[in-house]
Amino acid sequence: MKQFFAAVAAVVASAHLPRVDAQFQQACAALASRLTIPNTTIASTSFVAAGTNLTFPTVDASCDTPSQVVSSDICRVVLTVATSSRSSTAVEVWLPSNWTGRFLSTGNGGIGGCIQYPDVDYGSSLGFATTGSDNGHTGQNGTLFLNNIEVVTDFSWRSLVTSAVVGKQITHEFYGKPHHKSYYFGCSTGGRQGWKMAQDFPDVFDGVVAGAPVFDWDNLMSWGGMFFPIIVKAGPDGYPPPSTWPVIDAELLKQCDDIDGAVDGILEDPSLCNFRPETIICSPGDNSSSCITAKQAETVRALFQPLVVNGTSLYPARQYGPGFVAIIFEVFSSSQFFIMDNWYRFAVFNDPTFDTSDLTPEQIIFATNLNPANINTWSGNLAKFRDYGAKILHYHGQQDEQVSSANSNRYYELVSQTMGLPSSALDEFYRFFRISGMMHCGGGPGATFIGNAEASVASLDPDENVLMAMVRWIEEGIAPETITGTAFVNQTQVLGVDFKRAHCRYPYRNVYTGKGDVKDPASWKCIV
Numbered sequence: 001m002k003q004f005f006a007a008v009a010a011v012v013a014s015a016h017l018p019r020v021d022a023q024f025q026q027a028c029a030a031l032a033s034r035l036t037i038p039n040t041t042i043a044s045t046s047f048v049a050a051g052t053n054l055t056f057p058t059v060d061a062s063c064d065t066p067s068q069v070v071s072s073d074i075c076r077v078v079l080t081v082a083t084s085s086r087s088s089t090a091v092e093v094w095l096p097s098n099w100t101g102r103f104l105s106t107g108n109g110g111i112g113g114c115i116q117y118p119d120v121d122y123g124s125s126l127g128f129a130t131t132g133s134d135n136g137h138t139g140q141n142g143t144l145f146l147n148n149i150e151v152v153t154d155f156s157w158r159s160l161v162t163s164a165v166v167g168k169q170i171t172h173e174f175y176g177k178p179h180h181k182s183y184y185f186g187c188s189t190g191g192r193q194g195w196k197m198a199q200d201f202p203d204v205f206d207g208v209v210a211g212a213p214v215f216d217w218d219n220l221m222s223w224g225g226m227f228f229p230i231i232v233k234a235g236p237d238g239y240p241p242p243s244t245w246p247v248i249d250a251e252l253l254k255q256c257d258d259i260d261g262a263v264d265g266i267l268e269d270p271s272l273c274n275f276r277p278e279t280i281i282c283s284p285g286d287n288s289s290s291c292i293t294a295k296q297a298e299t300v301r302a303l304f305q306p307l308v309v310n311g312t313s314l315y316p317a318r319q320y321g322p323g324f325v326a327i328i329f330e331v332f333s334s335s336q337f338f339i340m341d342n343w344y345r346f347a348v349f350n351d352p353t354f355d356t357s358d359l360t361p362e363q364i365i366f367a368t369n370l371n372p373a374n375i376n377t378w379s380g381n382l383a384k385f386r387d388y389g390a391k392i393l394h395y396h397g398q399q400d401e402q403v404s405s406a407n408s409n410r411y412y413e414l415v416s417q418t419m420g421l422p423s424s425a426l427d428e429f430y431r432f433f434r435i436s437g438m439m440h441c442g443g444g445p446g447a448t449f450i451g452n453a454e455a456s457v458a459s460l461d462p463d464e465n466v467l468m469a470m471v472r473w474i475e476e477g478i479a480p481e482t483i484t485g486t487a488f489v490n491q492t493q494v495l496g497v498d499f500k501r502a503h504c505r506y507p508y509r510n511v512y513t514g515k516g517d518v519k520d521p522a523s524w525k526c527i528v
Helices: 002-014 022-034 117-125 149-175 189-200 217-224 227-234 242-260 294-303 324-332 338-348 361-370 383-388 406-419 466-476
Strands: 040-048 053-055 067-069 074-084 087-096 102-106 128-133 181-187 207-211 307-309 312-315 391-397 430-435 482-488 497-504 509-512 524-527
Touching (some): 022 074, 067 117, 074 149, 087 117, 087 149, 102 149, 117 128, 117 181, 128 149, 149 181, 189 207, 189 391, 207 466, 217 307, 217 312, 217 338, 217 361, 227 294, 227 324, 242 509, 294 324, 338 361, 391 406, 391 466, 406 430, 430 482, 430 497
Parallel strands (some): 102 181, 207 391, 391 430
Antiparallel strands (some): 040 074, 053 067, 074 087
16 A cells, blocks of 8 residues: 555656646545544545635634635645643644645744644645644633643644644655655744744754744743833823824934935834934924824833843843834733733633733743743754754844844844854854844835745745745755845735845845945845
């Protein structure tokens, strides 16, 4: 029978037909009866033709994935794996007919127990045998963490490791041979998961693409909890009203936009910006919509401060970017900032009535020290990952409205200091790219289409696509020097390309040469 599956794989690999042959479909139908994986329940194995609009009626509505159009012919495997006596994880494995011999695991987002179906489809469409999991619980909430460290453990790391191990086994069984290279791909919580693998499970993946990671998790949660008290303390007259938000943004750009040499509405390196909101404090007789009060300027200052507890800085300040004063108010003006709120109530204090509206220093320190299921993901020692021969491509949008992009800079320095390595040595296995003008995992005014999501693909050229850049690095030994992103007119792909920009690897930063069109990538250079 092994020879039969090998023959199927050979036929599939060599075929260039618009539809898969009957053997692939038959092999898919027979797969369920052949799989014997401990602690696993196989719900179905089914052939899904390219163009099918899959619906997911049992998926929690908070996941916001009611359906997914499948881009390539696949064998879809749906299963559940028990991870302990009181926890389990739902897993899907999509096995493409055009398999390249590569394996890919995808990550999650937020506090979510949601399979990222667009990422799974993206991977399988490129010929990766691709897995996704629900991270050990259902929906975008943490209620199942309550008094159950096993579910928290799944969320921290075990669900991803489980789905990778099971996915690799199913891939081997179906195609009759093992994968030749293994990859990981995720952003936000998915970025943290990628770093968790690099730090603690260094031999699971050959190549990891980790974006906007929410590592140093507990301190990030506490940082998210500091904004509501700031807004409450400011009061109605102390928080800049909506009429002034454009004024603040304009002044911020006036002070910081040209640091990189170009006035284009994009901050290439916001860490160099030292915005002074005091410059737009109203003078007597000024129109109140064109300036702010001294109290409001003080509030703006407070919004861009690090999390400091008992004199110790625990999490860096949000980096300056246009639109942030509005976003902070819109997201954090309620005490129920749901990720932080769920984490503290259900995972840290195991108390659904716990009040997260104004965290005390003692509560913040308690959460940091507790570090449930070792979720912080903050080890700077990547020696085992390096020695295994694995590589990691780390990126972070410089206009991230949810996670301070400064934290990625901070982590890079932690690795450098912990391992005692200069950037030239880190470059051998770890490269970090700052994506100017990108918001959290995508969007924003910059050249943000870098192939980090199915909806953010401008090209499959490894110079312009982070996933394919990792494949080339692992399989051809060509490391990415820059990642070229694309910006479309009005951020709409069908309207055509507005400009491209080559994003530098840290610690380099992008500057305009002063010659040529600022929208021409050749008009920019990377400097230290």
